[in-house]
Amino acid sequence: xxxxxxxxxxxxxxxxxxxxxxxxxxxxxxxxxxxxxxxxxxxxxxxxxxxxxxxxxxxxxxxxxxxxxxxxxxxxxxxxxxxxxxxxxxxxxxxxxxxxxxxxxxxxxxxxxxxxxxxxxxxxxxxxxxxxxxxxxxxxxxxxxxxxxxxxxxxxxxxxxxxxxxxxxxxxxxxxxxxxxxxxxxxxxxxxxxxxxxxxxxxxxxxxxxxxxxxxxxxxxxxxxxxxxxxxxxxxxxxxxxxxxxxxxxxxxxxxxxxxxxxxxxxxxxxxxxxxxxxxxxxxxxxxxxxxxxxxxxx
Amino acid sequence: xxxxxxxxxxxxxxxxxxxxxxxxxxxxxxxxxxxxxxxxxxxxxxxxxxxxxxxxxxxxxxxxxxxxxxxxxxxxxxxxxxxxxxxxxxxxxxxxxxxxxxxxxxxxxxxxxxxxxxxxxxxxxxxxxx
Numbered sequence: 001x002x003x004x005x006x007x008x009x010x011x012x013x014x015x016x017x018x019x020x021x022x023x024x025x026x027x028x029x030x031x032x033x034x035x036x037x038x039x040x041x042x043x044x045x046x047x048x049x050x051x052x053x054x055x056x057x058x059x060x061x062x063x064x065x066x067x068x069x070x071x072x073x074x075x076x077x078x079x080x081x082x083x084x085x086x087x088x089x090x091x092x093x094x095x096x097x098x099x100x101x102x103x104x105x106x107x108x109x110x111x112x113x114x115x116x117x118x119x120x121x122x123x124x125x126x127x128x129x130x131x132x133x134x135x136x137x138x139x140x141x142x143x144x145x146x147x148x149x150x151x152x153x154x155x156x157x158x159x160x161x162x163x164x165x166x167x168x169x170x171x172x173x174x175x176x177x178x179x180x181x182x183x184x185x186x187x188x189x190x191x192x193x194x195x196x197x198x199x200x201x202x203x204x205x206x207x208x209x210x211x212x213x214x215x216x217x218x219x220x221x222x223x224x225x226x227x228x229x230x231x232x233x234x235x236x237x238x239x240x241x242x243x244x245x246x247x248x249x250x251x252x253x254x255x256x257x258x259x260x261x262x263x264x265x266x267x268x269x270x271x272x273x274x275x276x277x278x279x280x281x282x283x284x285x286x287x288x289x290x291x292x293x294x295x296x297x298x299x
Numbered sequence: 300x301x302x303x304x305x306x307x308x309x310x311x312x313x314x315x316x317x318x319x320x321x322x323x324x325x326x327x328x329x330x331x332x333x334x335x336x337x338x339x340x341x342x343x344x345x346x347x348x349x350x351x352x353x354x355x356x357x358x359x360x361x362x363x364x365x366x367x368x369x370x371x372x373x374x375x376x377x378x379x380x381x382x383x384x385x386x387x388x389x390x391x392x393x394x395x396x397x398x399x400x401x402x403x404x405x406x407x408x409x410x411x412x413x414x415x416x417x418x419x420x421x422x423x424x425x426x427x428x429x
Contacts, residue, residue: 029347166345174338174348191305195349212310212350219308278306 076145315354
């Protein structure tokens with residue numbers, strides 16, 4: 001449903017996006033993750049045609065997004081910062097959206113506002129950051145989107161509202177098969193609602209996979225041997241990383257888990273167990289391999 | 300209804316499958332009982348509907364549930380918990396861990412056996428009350 005082909009984008013002479021290829025299936029919830037400054041927001045702004053790419057193309061529903069009014073009328077976009085006219089009342093913003101989006105649905109809007117309870121006579125400038133985000137989500141769900149792109153939608157929301165927002169997104173997908181792309185730093189949250197994940201770093205896609213695959217392919221094993229860790233294990237190509245504390249070694253394995261385990265068993269380990277890894281840990285290890293890692297600082 | 304641990308390496312759809320089976324074993328879900336729709340379940344637990352769908356399909360393939368078009372998904376009347384070998388090995392590992400713990404706490408063989416017996420009786424008691 002969303003596809004990019006070799007996107008490049010320069011900003012201020014710096015290459016922010018470098019040959020980005022992502023693929024988001026219809027009805028899927030796609031989590032876009034990456035460290036600060038990886039290019040997430042730039043990518044999102046390019047997806048919604050705020051930025052023109054310097055190379056490559058964005059396709060939504062198999063059509064080029066560039067100046068495509070028809071596709072954009074069903075494209076919801078919640079930015080990381082809400083640029084709504086400060087002196088407008090909420091009801092005036094609603095009128096504005098009604099005029100701009102062909103499929104605006106009043107019924108849907110009032111239904112949703114029963115949940116959020118935003119005072120329509122309030123001016124935007126008197127809304128808190130969280131309330132502005134809620135308003136943006138409310139507006140973008142009322143345009144009956146078939147693609148919804150959200151840039152850090154849950155930052156600044158309290159846990160109750162955050163839950164409401166996530167549930168709304170989930171329900172939007174079940175009810176209307178809306179395709180969702182969501183960027184967030186809160187990996188726990190993404191893990192729960194996303195089926196696919198794309199990790200970007202320094203403007204490149206490092207990895208794109210289904211959450212189920214990621215979780216079953218990258219595993220952590222804890223082993224201990226009477227003596228040293230055998231060389232044969234250390235040199236296994238499927239091992240991403242080994243961390244050792246005394247006799248105990250924690251080994252991160254990608255793919256071919258069975259292979260590595262067979263290998264370990266041959267050397268009679270005195271301890272061999274599997275340890276669960278959250279998406280956050282997978283992310284940290286993946287980033288660690290790319291030289292994005294914080295050194296332990298001794299104070 | 301089902302505990303989902305997002306930090307676990309077990310994919311969420313597998314956790315749902317296991318959770319439904321466990322609920323059946325405990326008698327919380329009975330044969331013929333209706334499961335929430337995919338949409339309701341996703342909303343209830345803030346999970347991706349595709350993940351819930353995948354779990355329901357898996358349950359259907361394993362004949363734990365049946366889907367009646369237009370009416371919903373129901374716990375199968377014929378479902379009998381199946382002792383497949385993988386699952387047995389998994390269970391064995393869980394027991395082993397527990398036994399090692401108990402051993403280090405100073406339990407002897409008889410105490411451990413009694414312990415297990417009591418737990419089984421406790422579970423049976425739960426089922427009788429249904």
